Amino acid sequence: MTTALSVLALLLLVAMGVHVAIALGIIAVALMLFSFQIPPVLIAQMAWGSIDSYALVAIPFFIFAGNLMSRGDLALVILNLVGSVIRVFRGGVALALAASSVFFAAVxxxxxxCTVALGPAAVKLLPKENYDVRFSAALVAVCGTVGLMIPPSLTFILIGSITGMPITDLFIAGLLPGLMEVMLLSFTTVWISRLRGFGVKQDAPDWVTFRRELPRASGALFMPVLIIGSIYMGIFTPTEVSALAALYALVLVLLVYRTAGVGTVWDVGKQSVMQTVMIYGVLLGAGLLTALLTRLGLGSELTAMLKAADVAPWMFLLAVNVLLLFVGMFLDGVSMIVLLTPILFPMATAMGIDPIHFAVIMTALVEVATLTPPIGLNLFVMSRITALPIHAIVSGVLPFYATRIVGLIIINAWPALSLVLVR
Incomplete structure (x- = not known):
């Protein structure tokens, strides 16, 4: 009864416009103080413990590095570089956008x-080559979701810090599923472009443009190699790599490309701090709520119910997919992860599902949530960039939902895709 009332109160506060972090804190602190008589000092210690993690230090550094790399015309340079070679296909520039999303995801x-970095350049370039603006906006929104799967994924950092799983293993596990998602998006992009006659097709690759753009883009193109290579070879931990990535991005924008000055770096720093505080705020509230749910024994009760009902693993995964697709309509990805990870992971483990595979499944579901109205963040980002209404972007995204569902089915049904590099 207490759990049901708590969930109802949480939904009511969120519906009233209270931020998820504050709503979580209010519910958890109120129950701890009045239902369990926990001293305020102990509550404060619990809250601090939820963010007192070495792994979480990577979050502000990766956010800072990504925000820096989003400034300037770097996305346009990479799009022109890749597009000069693959314009031989109908929809080549759109295909170049899908390929470029791997780079920005890895940054x-x-x-x-990722959506913010690609959006302005794509909306500037694609309509000039006979692409519909609605399709261009939808494609950027969809390609931006890859940033959650390909390392260094902030979603994997959150899951690892909550569950205690090695973040390096999670990063490596997301690599092949992320590339598979990009391949599916690329096939869909080419199919839609041919069906609707989008894009300008070249007779042969433009190697002159490629050779001209390659030296300029090489500094930025090395960054994903630095991040993923250092982690995969065990040279640095994810937290150490995040600091290195931030420093490397600073050198690139200040000294190499000169797309930002000291004032811009200061503004990016403030923006990154605000984004980090938002994430940490949700973690604080969710940490208290998790401690409360542990005291209530909710996780143990649900796990016992699953065992008693003799639920098959595929049925559990189907239920999780449906649940998160629904929840993703009303919560952002960070809130979904910090709220549901402490509840779902013990249940998945009890069902015999590999936790790393389950982490990849949850991340794929969060990717879909960023495209699902009414809360889909990528939809709002592209609406702001293009000045298109949300419903117009949603209609452009519709063909890609089927692609996303196919990707989800593959990730759920084929654990080896997530585990082969880790094992």
Missing amino acids: NGSSVA
């Missing part, structure tokens, strides 16, 4: 940051 680890 910032955030879906929204």
Whole structure:
């Protein structure tokens, strides 16, 4: 009864416009003080413990590096570089956008940051080559979601810090599923472009443009190699790599490309601090709520119910997919992860599902949530960039939902895709 009332109160506060972090804190602190008589000092210690993690130090550094790399015309340079070669296909520039999303995903680890980085350049370039603006906006929103799967994913950092799983393993596990998602998006992009006659097709690759743009783009293109290579070879931990990535991005924008000055760096720093505080705020509130749910024994009760009902693992995964697709309509990705990870992971483990595989599944579901109205963040980002209404972007995204569902099915049904590099 207490759990049901708590969930109802939380939904009511969120519906009233209270931020998720504050709503979580209010519910958890009120129950701890009045239902369990926990001293305020102990509550404060619990809250601090939820963010007192070495792994979480990587979050502000990766956010800062991603925000820096989003400044300037870097996305346009990379799009022109890749597009000069693959314009031989119908929809080549759109295909170049899908390929470029791998780069920006490997730089910032955030879906929204990836969308912000690609959006202005794509909306500037694609309509000039006979692409519909609605399709261009939808494509950027969809490609931006890859930032949550390909390392360094902030979602994996959160899951690892909550569950205690090695973040390096999670990063490596997300690599192949992320590339598979990009391949599916690329096939869909080419199919839609051919069906609707989008894009300008070249007779042969433009190697002159490629050779001209490659030296300029090489500094930025090395950044994903630095991040993923250092982690995969065990040279640095994810937290150490995040600091290195921030320093490397600072050198690139200040000295190499000169797309930002000291004032811009200061503004990016303030923006990154605000984004980090938002994430940490949700973690604080969720940490208290998790401690409360542990005292209530909710996780143990749900796990016992699953065992008693003799639920098959595939049925559990189907229920999780449906649940998170629904919840993703009303919560952002950070809130989904910090709220549901402490509840779902013990249940998945009890069902015999590999926790790393389950982490990849949850991340894929959060990717879909960023495209799902009414809260889909990528939709709002592209609406702001293009000045298109949300419903117009949603209609452009519709063909890609089927692609996303296919990707979800593959990730759920084929654990080896997530585990082969880790094992």
